[in-house]
Amino acid sequence: MSERKNRPDSKIIIGFIFVIVGAYLLLYNLNLLPFSLPSYVISWKTFLIALGLLLVGTRENKGGGVTLIIVGGVFLVADILDVTIGELISEIWLFWPAIFIIIGLTLLLRRSREKKTENEDEFRVNxxxxxxxxxxxxxxxxxxxxxxxxxxxxxxxxxxxxxxxxxxxxxxxxxxxxxxxxxxxxxxxxxxxxxxxxxxxxxxxxxxxxxxxxxxxxxxxxxxxxxxxxxxxxxxxxxxxxx
Known part of the structure; x- marks a missing residue:
């Protein structure tokens, strides 16, 4: 219980994010800002990344947060480099053999975990x-x-x-x-x-x-x-x- 109480409250963090973004957009619309951020900073890509970081920081299950960070990061990098997603993927595709390595390691690790738990409660996932x-x-x-x-x-x-x-x-x-x-x-x-x-x-x-x-x-x-x-x-x- 103490570990749960020490984790940040996601509602408070979400509230701060809304306040900061709203204040920036309001001042920007009123021309009261002495500077302007690049368009990609306030976008749905950065929102996905921020949400992913929030989930990683406040949840025990990190997988969903990591997924959002990766998706948002790919689109954000494409914006920063001024390339299309297709061009970015074509560059990343040079490393496609690594997919086989990742799949192989995943299967090996999963099989190892299954052997350890095959005599335990088989419905533990749900x-x-x-x-x-x-x-x-x-x-x-x-x-x-x-x-x-x-x-x-x-x-x-x-x-x-x-x-x-x-x-x-x-x-x-x-x-x-x-x-x-x-x-x-x-x-x-x-x-x-x-x-x-x-x-x-x-x-x-x-x-x-x-x-x-x-x-x-x-x-x-x-x-x-x-x-x-x-x-x-x-x-x-x-x-x-x-x-």
Whole structure:
């Protein structure tokens, strides 16, 4: 838990990025800047790189952040060198034999890991007993089934993809806990038991939330157990369901 608390809060970092970019664009439009940055500095390429750095710095799973950095970096380098993506790729293609080396090493390392875990829980990829979860989906989907009997929260990230967190078989730990959600051009689905005490604190920007929970006839929230679902939704959605 202490390791999780020491990680930067992505909402604060995102807020600073929006403030800085917005202030620069406002001053630029009002001709109040004594200088102007190159066009490629304020662009969707640098946005992808900044978002990738944010994910690498705040998430346990670094793969999605690295992917965004690479994609943004390729297009940014092409802009800086004033070449087309095709020309840049043709230069990079000189090193295509390295692809075989990378694939070979990946297969060898994967096979080595499979041998170590072939007698362990074969569904570990999709199931977890951890009390705190960090689930990301970048350009794809990621489903997680939680079985923790002392669940203390999670971080969910969905960028051009979808995250599905199923907590039906989990038990909430006593106290106040949080699920932090960041959605960009994607979606997140959270399924909870219908007797959990849940509060929503989502900031939607061209997005929204949909609470589809059903409750027992004599539903009385337990104040000693509280789960806060908070975060930011940009051009996407969050679905909250119960069973």
């Amino acid at each position: 199931e977890s007993n951890d009390d705190y979860l960090d689930v990301s989906a970048i350009l794809g989907g990621n489903k997680r089934l939680a079985y923790s009997q002392h669940f203390k929260g999670a971080r969910l990230t969905a960028i051009l993809g979808g995250v599905d967190l199923n907590l039906i078989n989990a038990e909430l730990a006593p106290g106040r806990h949080e699920i932090e959600v960041f959605v960009l051009l994607g979606g997140a689905t959270i399924i909870v038991p219908n007797n959990w005490n849940i509060k929503m604190d989502i900031t939607p920007i061209a997005g929204g939330t949909d609470d589809n929970r059903t409750f027992p006839q004599r539903y009385i929230p337990n104040a000693e157990y509280e789960l806060i679902i908070k975060g930011v939704v940009l051009f996407g959605g969050i679905d909250l369901n119960s069973a």
